[in-house]
Amino acid sequence: MSITGSQFDKVAEEYDFVTNLLNDNTFFIANMPIEKGRALDIGCGTGILVYELSNYFSEVVGIDISEGMLEFANKKRQCSNISYLKMDAENLSLGYKFAYIVSRTTFHHLRDISIVINQMKELLYEGGKIVILDNVSKVETPPTYVYILGAIQEFLPNCFKFGVKNAVRVFKYNTSKSWLEHLASDKYLSEQKYYEIYGKLLPNCTFRRMNWAMGIIWEKPIVSMITE
Template sequence: MTKSMKPLKADPRLFDAFAGDYDRYAGLCDPLGEWLATLELTGERALDAGCGSGRHALALAASYTEVLAADLSAPLIEVARVRRPHERIRYEVASLTDVHDAEGFDLVLSVGTLHHLPDLAAALAHLESLVRPGGEIVLVDTVAAVPKATRRQYVVCAVRELARDVRRLRARDAWWLYRFRTGAVWLDHLMSDHYLTRTQYRESYAEVFPDAEFVDLSFATAMRWRRPGER
């Protein structure tokens, strides 16, 4: 690299710069994964759209014959392939809007991904098109009272979480979580996020998925919808 050239800065919306650390973070703090485990999802073919490091895809492999797990971040997919290989899972580097499959899926799952998409309506319509007759779609995403919090607000929240984490985790893991949450890379990522309110979430998703079921979780809202017909 010549002196006049500057290194390319990673897109803060992606997880490329901290894929390994994010995987550890998700392993220590995954309330959405705990909620998903209560749904008793089963079928033949499943899509995990925005699979990250493969945690939810691996869970789906226990009850689905075939799982396609796609994420735009190549480093996260590499982490998934190394740490969560499974004969029923196929990992692909791809945006969820670039996933096309003529057979369709019995389950289309996306967790914590859709707020990154520039055109939410188009992304929802595309995911809807991938659901087989009789199949279902489960979409979970972060919501907030305001579209974008400040860095200071996130740091204050991390301080509050530290007290809770000390009670539920080893001190070393709790301290690591605090340092991750207050680190510049993670805060840069959070500052690139723009969230819907719970009301906006329900209104936007209901336009594409009429009669969907909505569930409010701690910091997210989940939607579950089944396409009419038989598998």
């Protein structure tokens, strides 16, 4: 499923607030490659993961199609070794390779996953890693009431974790018209589909089921031989 960047343009600021509050980069940090040259984040949004990776890698590139998200990233999460580019994941145009290519909660927006994965494999150094995390669901597009019920259920625990003011802001965002409209156009894969689709595209990858998400880890085999 592909969306225009404009859906995210509308929600960039509140998206950033909520995602940053609930953020957890552990999966991406735990699966980094040994080589820490250049990293790429596909669908980087407001740069939350890019910024974290810039602590470990010599250079980090974040690409996204939403001008609103990139504007926010440039304003709030800049560093000398970070660059943000407006680019479609399905038409990656980067003249260099990477040691680490990541993507979080972006793949369900893409029209053709295989095009993107094949480009990612090309852009990766041998021994480099691809790590993807995306939503998993038994129902392709859950009905809106499911998200509203979820937001109600999370409200009290969020009050304890983040304080009432922040919990109200999260609740308002999660039940806002623009966010619910966005979610109504999302299409998620089932656990079984993940195994079928990604298992073929990334042979011998590892799957990690985490609550609402599926994590995928793939290391590019080293095939080059040193010839005398």
